[in-house]
Every structure is written in C-alpha cells, then in structure tokens.
Amino acid sequence: MALGRRKRDQQDLWVATCDLPKSPGHPFYSKLNGLLDESKFDEFVEGLCRPHYANGRGRPSVPPGVYFRMLFIGFFEGLDSQRAIAWRCSDSRSLQSFLGFDITQPTPDHSTLTVIRQRLPLEVHEAVFTFVLSIAEVKKLLKGKSVAVDSTFIEADAAMKSIVRRDTGDDWKEYVRKLMAEEGIEDPTDEEIRKFDKKRKKKVSNKEWMSPTDSDARIMKMKDGRTHLAYKTEHAIDVDTDIVLAAGVYKADESDTATFSETLVKAQAHTILAGSDSQIKDAIADKGYHSVDNLVWCEAFGIRSYIPERASRWRRQWSDKPVAHKCAVYGNRRRVKGDRGKRLGRLRSEYVERSFAHVCETGGARRSWLHGLEDVTKRYLMYVAGKNLGVVMRALFGMGKPRTLQTEGGGGFSSVWAKIVAILWVDRAFRDHLALQIRWTNFSPSKNVARYNAFAPHPLRVAA
Numbered sequence: 001m002a003l004g005r006r007k008r009d010q011q012d013l014w015v016a017t018c019d020l021p022k023s024p025g026h027p028f029y030s031k032l033n034g035l036l037d038e039s040k041f042d043e044f045v046e047g048l049c050r051p052h053y054a055n056g057r058g059r060p061s062v063p064p065g066v067y068f069r070m071l072f073i074g075f076f077e078g079l080d081s082q083r084a085i086a087w088r089c090s091d092s093r094s095l096q097s098f099l100g101f102d103i104t105q106p107t108p109d110h111s112t113l114t115v116i117r118q119r120l121p122l123e124v125h126e127a128v129f130t131f132v133l134s135i136a137e138v139k140k141l142l143k144g145k146s147v148a149v150d151s152t153f154i155e156a157d158a159a160m161k162s163i164v165r166r167d168t169g170d171d172w173k174e175y176v177r178k179l180m181a182e183e184g185i186e187d188p189t190d191e192e193i194r195k196f197d198k199k200r201k202k203k204v205s206n207k208e209w210m211s212p213t214d215s216d217a218r219i220m221k222m223k224d225g226r227t228h229l230a231y232k233t234e235h236a237i238d239v240d241t242d243i244v245l246a247a248g249v250y251k252a253d254e255s256d257t258a259t260f261s262e263t264l265v266k267a268q269a270h271t272i273l274a275g276s277d278s279q280i281k282d283a284i285a286d287k288g289y290h291s292v293d294n295l296v297w298c299e300a301f302g303i304r305s306y307i308p309e310r311a312s313r314w315r316r317q318w319s320d321k322p323v324a325h326k327c328a329v330y331g332n333r334r335r336v337k338g339d340r341g342k343r344l345g346r347l348r349s350e351y352v353e354r355s356f357a358h359v360c361e362t363g364g365a366r367r368s369w370l371h372g373l374e375d376v377t378k379r380y381l382m383y384v385a386g387k388n389l390g391v392v393m394r395a396l397f398g399m400g401k402p403r404t405l406q407t408e409g410g411g412g413f414s415s416v417w418a419k420i421v422a423i424l425w426v427d428r429a430f431r432d433h434l435a436l437q438i439r440w441t442n443f444s445p446s447k448n449v450a451r452y453n454a455f456a457p458h459p460l461r462v463a464a
Contacts, residue, residue: 026095135392358387
C-alpha cells in the first residue's frame with residue numbers, strides 16, 4: 001500500500017451538497033433524540049412557548065426544541081458558557097444532526113441563546129424540567145418517597161475587586177481612603193493605601209457591600225477557602241432512583257434551615273406535575289438543616305425527618321416550648337440513631353454529592369456567566385434536567401453521557417479489570433506466588449511486604 005500524502009493544491013470553489021459527507025451521528029445523541037421524539041418533546045415545548053411569540057409577524061425564530069437541546073448539550077459536553085455551547089454545536093456534525101440542522105445550515109450563535117432565554121420566563125424552564133421528570137415517571141424510574149436534601153455554592157459572574165458600599169456606592173479604594181482621612185492621612189498614594197489596608201482588620205459583610213454588576217450575588221467563603229461572590233443551589237434527590245426532584249437556586253446568604261421546606265415543597269410539586277401519585281415520606285439532610293421549625297414542619301405534613309443534631313454541651317429545656325416541638329426533636333433523634341437512619345444518611349452522602357459532581361464539576365455549572373438570580377436559575381435547571389435525562393438514558397441504554405460507554409453492570413475496561421483481579425485473588429496459588437515475589441523483590445522489600453500484608457488475609461501474610 002502506498003503512502004498517502006496531504007494535498008496542497010487549491011480546493012474546489014463550489015461543492016454540491018449531495019457530495020458533502022454526512023455524519024452517522026453519535027450513538028448517545030441518536031438514542032436521546034429517539035427518547036425525546038417518543039415523548040413528543042418538541043410538540044410540548046412549542047405549545048409551551050407559543051404564547052411568548054408574536055402570531056404571524058416577523059421571521060420564524062429558532063425552534064424551542066433546538067434551544068433546550070443546546071442547553072442539554074452544555075451539560076453533556078461539560079460546557080459552562082453560551083459561547084462554548086454555540087461553538088461546539090457549529091463545530092460538530094453529530095451535534096448538528098442532533099439539533100436537526102443540515103450541513104449547509106448554520107447553528108444558532110450565543111446571542112440567539114441570550115435572546116431566547118430573556119424571552120422565555122422561568123416558569124417555562126420549570127415546565128421543561130417537570131416534563132423530563134414525566135419521562136422518568138413513564139419509564140418507571142421515579143419513586144419520590146425518600147428525598148435527600150443538600151446544598152452547595154456556585155460562583156457568580158462578578159469580581160470581589162468590583163464590590164461597592166451599599167450606602168455610599170464607594171469602591172474599596174475610596175472606602176479605605178476615607179478611613180485614612182479620618183485618621184489624619186491626607187492624599188495617600190496607592191502604596192500607602194495598600195499598606196494601611198493590609199494592617200487593619202477587615203470584614204466584608206453582605207449588609208454593607210454589593211456587586212454593581214450582579215446585585216443578587218452574595219459574598220461567601222467557598223469550600224476551598226477562597227472568598228467569592230456566589231449563589232447557593234440546593235438539590236432534592238430521590239434516593240431510590242438518583243433522580244433530582246428539585247434544584248433551587250437561592251441567594252448565597254440564605255441559610256439551609258430557611259430554604260429546606262421550600263425545596264421539599266418544590267420536589268413534591270414537581271413529582272405531582274410529572275404524573276406521579278407518590279408522596280414524600282422521608283426527608284434526609286445533614287446537620288446544617290437541623291432546626292426545631294423544620295422538624296415540626298415535617299411532622300405536620302407526615303414526613304419522617306432524618307436530620308442529625310449538632311453536638312452541644314447543654315441540655316435542651318422544654319419548659320417554655322410546645323409539646324409538639326419536644327416530640328418532633330426526640331422522634332427525629334431516635335430515627336437518626338436507628339439502622340434505617342444510618343443507611344439513609346449514607347445514601348444521602350452518596351447520591352447528593354454525586355449529583356453536585358455531575359452537574360457542577362463535569363457538567364460545567366460550577367461557574368455561572370449570567371447575571372441575576374432568575375437567569376442563573378434558568379440555566380441551572382436545564383443542566384439538572386440534562387442530568388436526569390442521563391439517569392434515564394443509563395437505565396434504558398446503558399449510556400449516561402456521550403463521553404462514557406457503560407453497560408448495565410458498569411462495563412468498560414475498569415469493570416473487566418476488576419473481575420480479572422477478583423478471579424486471580426481467589427486463586428490461592430496466585431496469591432502465594434505474589435507473596436513470594438513481594439518477599440524476595442530487590443526494590444524496597446520491607447515496604448512491599450507491609451503493603452501486601454495490609455490487604456492480604458491473615459493466613460497469607462508474610463514476614464518482612
């Protein structure tokens with residue numbers, strides 16, 4: 001076979017469309033399109049968005065099904081901005097096929113996504129989120145009885161350097177300059193301002209400072225120790241199916257105890273609107289959600305709470321509290337210490353943290369490039385809806401994302417390698433041979449023996 005060489009001559013100016021190569025399509029997106037067509041997704045969103053467009057006037061807009069599919073692509077491809085989504089869709093032939101565009105048709109750009117997002121209200125996006133839950137209900141993947149709740153922060157599109165005072169509108173440098181003037185230092189240089197600001201005790205409060213570009217963002221300390229302007233997002237997970245029933249976005253300074261009941265109400269409402277008749281019976285959360293008001297609220301609606309208490313040195317006094325408060329706290333404490341409570345607590349840690357990892361980390365929603373609580377909620381809801389579609393796709397076809405290929409048993413190379421290791425470990429002769437090799441190796445024998453003995457059963461441990 002002769003070596004092929006790249007042609008350097010000028011390409012043809014005109015090419016017939018019938019001669020253009022056609023993409024076979026990505027298997028995941030082909031299956032996803034089949035699932036959406038089966039559930040009549042396009043008919044639903046077109047009827048949902050029709051009241052927000054003019055009737056018979058102007059040029060036809062981008063179909064709503066294309067807009068929502070592009071947001072789903074943002075989650076599946078891990079894209080955090082509209083520009084990245086628009087570029088990825090225009091660059092990939094398989095994604096063009098998923099959106100329903102021919103190779104000669106341009107895909108929507110990022111400004112088109114902005115116009116559509118501003119046109120469609122938050123209620124439309126919530127209805128699409130509920131429609132995805134209805135798909136899970138049709139496929140028997142929605143239970144909605146045991147719900148786990150937890151929250152995390154997402155970074156806002158605002159910089160700490162740009163914050164201003166709420167009362168005067170002064171920026172940070174002007175504020176420090178006024179403090180220096182009160183101490184008798186007039187007309188300081190930038191170097192003197194930095195030295196003065198470094199020595200004084202600083203505390204930035206949301207009551208005193210705000211972002212001029214995003215007034216809904218709040219100053220918060222992230223998990224990695226950095227201080228950012230951020231939002232708080234809260235998930236309500238069905239621990240039986242790994243489906244996100246509600247994903248609320250709140251201002252970051254709202255406490256977990258204040259948003260707990262609202263998130264559960266949203267989860268129950270979405271479950272009912274999705275066509276399920278199940279009621280929430282168990283509510284699982286961490287210590288940050290423990291408050292007497294939340295426990296009493298759960299008791300009033302027949303929900304069993306599993307919320308651990310914070311450690312306290314003081315014995316709680318009930319002389320000035322209603323009897324219902326005491327019963328709710330002691331009942332919750334008894335359930336948390338039981339076997340079922342411990343099992344549900346482990347499931348909460350697994351499923352909720354996994355949902356944050358899928359949506360925020362690999363899904364690209366940890367950093368928001370939009371301004372305002374409503375716009376951030378619109379985008380985040382669609383990413384969580386994409387996560388729910390991934391759960392349905394994994395249950396039906398064994399593929400949860402286009403970048404991974406999974407079987408029902410967790411297939412792929414890692415699963416096959418795990419089975420090989422399990423078979424070899426059962427073989428006693430192989431283990432004895434491995435112990436002998438580790439014992440007589442020339443490379444750090446003492447460390448290898450200690451490493452082997454840490455995992456080997458007691459009868460097979462070897463001497464150093």
